[in-house]
Amino acid sequence: MAATLDTTPADDGFAMPGEFEPHSGCWMLWPERPDNWRLSARPVQQAFASVATAIATSEPVSVGVSRRQYANARAMLPAAIRVVELASNDAWMRDVGPTFVRNAAGVIRGVHWQFNAWGGLQGGLYFPWDRDCDVAQKVLEIENRERYRAPFIMEGGALHTDGQGTVITTEECLLHANRNPGLDQGALEILMHEYLGASTIVWLGKGVPNDETDGHIDELMTFVKPGVVLLTWTDSKRDPLYAVCRDAYDRLSQSRDARSRRFTIHKLPQPAPVLITKQEAAGIDASAGTFPRRAGDRMPGSYANLYIGNSVVVMPLLDRRYDRKVAVQLAKLFPRRRIVGVQAREILLGGGGIHCITQQVPAALTAKAGRIGAARATSDASPSR
Amino acid sequence: MAATLDTTPADDGFAMPGEFEPHSGCWMLWPERPDNWRLSARPVQQAFASVATAIATSEPVSVGVSRRQYANARAMLPAAIRVVELASNDAWMRDVGPTFVRNAAGVIRGVHWQFNAWGGLQGGLYFPWDRDCDVAQKVLEIENRERYRAPFIMEGGALHTDGQGTVITTEECLLHANRNPGLDQGALEILMHEYLGASTIVWLGKGVPNDETDGHIDELMTFVKPGVVLLTWTDSKRDPLYAVCRDAYDRLSQSRDARSRRFTIHKLPQPAPVLITKQEAAGIDASAGTFPRRAGDRMPGSYANLYIGNSVVVMPLLDRRYDRKVAVQLAKLFPRRRIVGVQAREILLGGGGIHCITQQVPAALTAKAGRIGAARATSDASPSR
Numbered sequence: 001m002a003a004t005l006d007t008t009p010a011d012d013g014f015a016m017p018g019e020f021e022p023h024s025g026c027w028m029l030w031p032e033r034p035d036n037w038r039l040s041a042r043p044v045q046q047a048f049a050s051v052a053t054a055i056a057t058s059e060p061v062s063v064g065v066s067r068r069q070y071a072n073a074r075a076m077l078p079a080a081i082r083v084v085e086l087a088s089n090d091a092w093m094r095d096v097g098p099t100f101v102r103n104a105a106g107v108i109r110g111v112h113w114q115f116n117a118w119g120g121l122q123g124g125l126y127f128p129w130d131r132d133c134d135v136a137q138k139v140l141e142i143e144n145r146e147r148y149r150a151p152f153i154m155e156g157g158a159l160h161t162d163g164q165g166t167v168i169t170t171e172e173c174l175l176h177a178n179r180n181p182g183l184d185q186g187a188l189e190i191l192m193h194e195y196l197g198a199s200t201i202v203w204l205g206k207g208v209p210n211d212e213t214d215g216h217i218d219e220l221m222t223f224v225k226p227g228v229v230l231l232t233w234t235d236s237k238r239d240p241l242y243a244v245c246r247d248a249y250d251r252l253s254q255s256r257d258a259r260s261r262r263f264t265i266h267k268l269p270q271p272a273p274v275l276i277t278k279q280e281a282a283g284i285d286a287s288a289g290t291f292p293r294r295a296g297d298r299m300p301g302s303y304a305n306l307y308i309g310n311s312v313v314v315m316p317l318l319d320r321r322y323d324r325k326v327a328v329q330l331a332k333l334f335p336r337r338r339i340v341g342v343q344a345r346e347i348l349l350g351g352g353g354i355h356c357i358t359q360q361v362p363a364a365l366t367a368k369a370g371r372i373g374a375a376r377a378t379s380d381a382s383p384s385r
Numbered sequence: 386m387a388a389t390l391d392t393t394p395a396d397d398g399f400a401m402p403g404e405f406e407p408h409s410g411c412w413m414l415w416p417e418r419p420d421n422w423r424l425s426a427r428p429v430q431q432a433f434a435s436v437a438t439a440i441a442t443s444e445p446v447s448v449g450v451s452r453r454q455y456a457n458a459r460a461m462l463p464a465a466i467r468v469v470e471l472a473s474n475d476a477w478m479r480d481v482g483p484t485f486v487r488n489a490a491g492v493i494r495g496v497h498w499q500f501n502a503w504g505g506l507q508g509g510l511y512f513p514w515d516r517d518c519d520v521a522q523k524v525l526e527i528e529n530r531e532r533y534r535a536p537f538i539m540e541g542g543a544l545h546t547d548g549q550g551t552v553i554t555t556e557e558c559l560l561h562a563n564r565n566p567g568l569d570q571g572a573l574e575i576l577m578h579e580y581l582g583a584s585t586i587v588w589l590g591k592g593v594p595n596d597e598t599d600g601h602i603d604e605l606m607t608f609v610k611p612g613v614v615l616l617t618w619t620d621s622k623r624d625p626l627y628a629v630c631r632d633a634y635d636r637l638s639q640s641r642d643a644r645s646r647r648f649t650i651h652k653l654p655q656p657a658p659v660l661i662t663k664q665e666a667a668g669i670d671a672s673a674g675t676f677p678r679r680a681g682d683r684m685p686g687s688y689a690n691l692y693i694g695n696s697v698v699v700m701p702l703l704d705r706r707y708d709r710k711v712a713v714q715l716a717k718l719f720p721r722r723r724i725v726g727v728q729a730r731e732i733l734l735g736g737g738g739i740h741c742i743t744q745q746v747p748a749a750l751t752a753k754a755g756r757i758g759a760a761r762a763t764s765d766a767s768p769s770r
Contacts, residue, residue, distance in 0.1 A: 003464035060529075067452070067472040070519060079388035082526050085470050087452040134455060141467050142527060144445075 008194040014101035015197020018163030022363035030065035031091035038283030044346040058309035095155035097359040098136040112136035113154040119178035127289040157216040162226040165199035165258030172215030200258040209240035233267035271319030274299040305353030316344030393579040399486035400582020403548030407748035415450035416476035423668030429731040443694035480540035482744040483521040497521035498539040504563035547611040550584035550643030557600030585643035594625040618652035656704030659684040690738030701729030
């Protein structure tokens, strides 16, 4: 069951389902490194626990944690959440965990990407990242799922899919010199076909400004369901996001998805950026090899960086001016799901959001059962047309 | 699912099934400590891999391994064996892992014993044993099984059960001053009733000589099925085992089990003791807090320390004079199981045997289905009368 395959998902008829399709569970990691999270990560651990608790109302949650933090994580998390020993260099399961793929018979397998801490020695966020490199395999062993070992660097947060052959990503991230310098856009399209089952790649340009992942798509937009996306948006010309979100809007508007549909685009307000306070910065250990967190640094929050569970949408609470408005908007777009807000400032201070710290495991459903399951449990996910 | 319960197994109608009943899997740990295993544990890792491989032909095997040894264990074990990160102080899953219990509806839960490294600061085998204390919980989290936290020290190797209410143990181990000095024999019987569902406790006297666990029952005897046991035996009056096995035989002969049956006792030959060679001793790191392994030390091998899987019996190969004879004897007693021998010297050098390094997970069967399953897959396990 835990074998590593020599083929590719496309070879075997596997493709990545949409996040809005039924899940059998969700994986997270437990934050602890004191050079990224203030006060030895205690405040952010509470935020991670809130995210896990919210998702656990919807599907089983497993949290990987180092040996040293095991007892603390177990104590801070509700009993219904599974806590497993699983070492990592930080806590970004979306990027270091497996990306799951499924075939028509409902079999689930995992893709284990190459990982270099968002840029390796040329702009990566910390050194070393050896433990992160093993996370996907360890998750797949526990899940008893066969593994595809992808031959190129990719992060789960660098892609979104509609589960029907469309993958959306950004040029800024995927074509960055510090990821796969030997692979051009065409080669990457072939690899995304091979490892995600993508038949249509929609390339957006840049990610949100100040994103230290070199422009992950999951800070910029997400799918509601096939044909319908949420896009971070600002009307303020002084905001550096202004040009980025307009370009994304234009590209999305001019694209067709894998089934030749045009995208319906819903705009999400851009919350005020989180500026690290002096007190917050003082709580972070200095470390030579780690991306610094200084007072005044701008952390890019985005409402698009949410998690779509079977029966919940877990959204970040980022800005009192918009939180309620966004929750109402999401409630309309996800009418069968409960919208749960979690205070996300502590997570943002470490460089990401709720989507970045989670990774869903698709339910082992056949294509037909999947539609039935979706209709019952998650009817929001039925295609827009 | 991973909750810790405030009740006891007996409160809730749970009891430990026999090892010969159907399993859903088997757990092991990966040896690595260089102060107990020679040559940084490389030779014994091969032996553990052979045991795991043999059991994996019968049922799914999971092996817990430290972060540092993860890649090595993954490389040395076949792909079909699940490897999970799980820290321990040594590798004795029988004693540090959970003991599983089942109710009439087929629900499986785990008992997490207190553990003090076979004697704590008065005769224990190493210090510290903090990681061992967490192993059972970590296994139960991965298994998604609810947990009973027993309030007293016990090791899985200190007990055997017929799954019908009978538990066999030794006075030497359970009544040892370094285990539960505040609990007398009567109190321990009550606790074994509460945590194993035992209605009849058969107390043998001593375990095999030179056993550093203070006389674990699993070096002395094992159940073939209810009413039928295998007992280590010698006819040599000069062997210190002579008095021990005669006393065990007498006590077993005079006992009735929980269903008022007398025991049928099959005798297993005692293999020659393993004497640690000078070369072997030289391969072990010196360490102040760990039980020493010196040239000439006698390690007690026993054919009774075997593992009964769904379709195999994994037996130790210990002595060329007897290995074949014992295999034939086991083949007759377990007619529906394949008898697989594994060279066990390297395991013995660290202080135990095949039973000591394994822990079965009972199948989630109802009492009725269990009989059906046993009749089909493991008919050896049907009661003797």
